[in-house]
Amino acid sequence: MSTMIKMVRALTAAAAIAVAAPAFAAGDGPHIERQQWSFAGPFGTFERGQLQRGFKVYQEVCAACHGLRQVAFRNLAEEGGPSFSEEQAKVIAAEYTVVDGPNDEGDMYDRPAILADKFPSPFPNEQAARASNGGAYPPDFSLLAKARAAHRGFPWFVFDAFTQYQEQGPDYIYALLTGYEEDPEGVEVPVGQYYNHSFLAGQFIGMAPPLSDELVEYTDDTPMTTEQYARDVSAFMMWAAEPHLEARKKMGFRVMIFLIVFAGLLYFTKKHLWRNVEH
Structure with missing residues (x-):
């Protein structure tokens, strides 16, 4: 009898979770x-x-x-991707500079990227990235x-x-x-942040609106x-x-x-x- 009661309780709890989970997911996060x-x-x-x-x-x-x-730059010309030609991918790679080395003197040096290279990061490290983006x-x-x-x-x-x-x-x-909007009335947006109703981590985001028409x-x-x-x-x-x-x-x-x-x-x-x- 006790086993039957435990099974009923377990099924009841599972049903409650099944009903509550969608409401939680829809109510506590932005609608995407x-x-x-x-x-x-x-x-x-x-x-x-x-x-x-x-x-x-x-x-x-x-x-x-x-x-x-x-x-990698070569991925741009591979099947299933953007279908750039190999020459186009080489031109794109040459627009970037990567750090290579060490050379015979033991020093690192800069050179134009080639197809085998991966896209370089715009910042040398995380600290430099945060310093350039207000801590974000x-x-x-x-x-x-x-x-x-x-x-x-x-x-x-x-x-x-x-x-x-x-x-x-x-x-x-x-x-x-x-999802960027003007600051809603009654909502105080922290300095250096922007209101975005679709941001999963909250409605305030440190990235300024990156896109605009034309x-x-x-x-x-x-x-x-x-x-x-x-x-x-x-x-x-x-x-x-x-x-x-x-x-x-x-x-x-x-x-x-x-x-x-x-x-x-x-x-x-x-x-x-x-x-x-x-x-």
């Missing part, structure tokens, strides 16, 4: 709307033009503070689309697993970049708006965090086809082997 991404879903792919535009936004706006130290530390962009996401509570994340929805990171980055020039007739810039750079950051996304999805589809065929073969083999045996 889902966006439509070309790379979403099991058959999603990156849009090459969008990745190139996103890189342009990163290079002209974000790179002044945020590094990309896990991405600009995070590296390499894995940010995976590290920053407004995850939904139980049971909603179960549905996301079945629908293969993995774009919470780009959704959050887009919401953050477009800030970056596009040459493909794409609208030059804050929203478009935010969408493009979010897609680029998703590629930086998962450069082999397309290859992974293709392999996953092939594995599923193999498993279905293999399961069918096992079933018919079993039927054949046991056809004369009474059950």
